Amino acid sequence: MQPQQAATAHHKDSRAAILDSAEAAFAELGYGGASIRAIAREAKVNQAMIHYYYQNKDQLFTAVIERRAGEINARRDAALERLFEDGVPTLEVLIEALLRPTIEIGHDDARGGAAYARLIASFNNAADERSRRVTADNYDPIARRSIDAIRRVLPELDHAAAVRGYLFSISVALSVMAKTGRASRLSDGLLDDFDTDETVASAVAFTCAGIRALVKGT
């Protein structure tokens, strides 16, 4: 039968420990490279516990994504609602509100956000059935709302261009989330993957100018 929420004071919640460990493993090694055994070992739980709570590897992966996607989507929705409360915001304010939750989670090392950042960055462009499924399920709805918001702020932009602009912007945001160390390497240390404010500012400036350039006849 399905377990109930137990989480005794004695043992830290095993389910969360499994998700944390799985998140790190999937991010570091990919879905196929991460093994249930290694995930269980890292989470300090018996290997059968993973099947007890998540049935199989695929559903474990799904659970990892859903946990973070829920938070990101909630923060984005709240920002969207707030921004349009009194009037139409500028494109810069809107884009920053859309990108910041994503980028900040990736910089929240204390809560393991860095691992999720690498994970989402790797499956966002992935073509396998599983990646497409979790993207469509967890990120398409908020994507549609975000695209609508962009069009309200920039009515001259046609629908197709708004979709392009949104996807380009997300791609830029994810590239800075991944923190592969490449920026630092190519800039000989001038750039720092971990400076959130400077990173967000650059990404917002870049993508806003890019979106405006997609307006027809410019």
Added chain:
Amino acid sequence: MQPQQAATAHHKDSRAAILDSAEAAFAELGYGGASIRAIAREAKVNQAMIHYYYQNKDQLFTAVIERRAGEINARRDAALERLFEDGVPTLEVLIEALLRPTIEIGHDDARGGAAYARLIASFNNAADERSRRVTADNYDPIARRSIDAIRRVLPELDHAAAVRGYLFSISVALSVMAKTGRASRLSDGLLDDFDTDETVASAVAFTCAGIRALVKGT
């Protein structure tokens, strides 16, 4: 046995057949998810042939990347040299020259480019040691030359901003290479992942405006 009249022509190039099959498998399933056995089966080759030619899975992966990276780098270098032959080109011309080889390979279905596109898109943001290694080995040198070229075209851009601009641009280009079908889905069919010219034009317009926005004090 089968009539062997075409045998020579058939397995004339087992090495290429293996690389083609491996490229598709790595792109579709990831490094860990792709199996040597499945790769051999798809390439119509005995599985020991893969170790005969490429020693092990890691070196097979490296060989898959190197084959395409060599071509992309050669085309990019040629374009760079040509562009600066007589004077300094515009940013648009430069960026298009940098992005086009990458995007076009991804659209060259006949030569299996679509698989490589998904592959490079997935490991570009990946954090595992292998992905970082092949990125550094195969794409860092051309990246440095490209960044220098951007700075010659746009001298007001400082080095760090040029690195940012380059990485953002590559990220945008890779996102359209992956062709996950998401653009079409989110635009309700208005956008087509396979329209190369329109895709390149959008990516160039977006990234050039983005790079200009990274100039200090604008």
Added chain:
DNA sequence: GGAAAAATTAATCAAACGTTTAATTAACAC
């Protein structure tokens, strides 16, 4: 045409994989 080298094959290896089972311990309701 025959020796040498390259290419290809089937068979096998130990290790690791995801998953399942059956038994045991811990927690809770009454």
Added chain:
DNA sequence: GTGTTAATTAAACGTTTGATTAATTTTTCC
């Protein structure tokens, strides 16, 4: 306390994995 259910465990399941072996065929070259 007793009974019930959730949580946890060790062991094993059958399969697949990357890799290696040794034998055999095909090609190359003189």
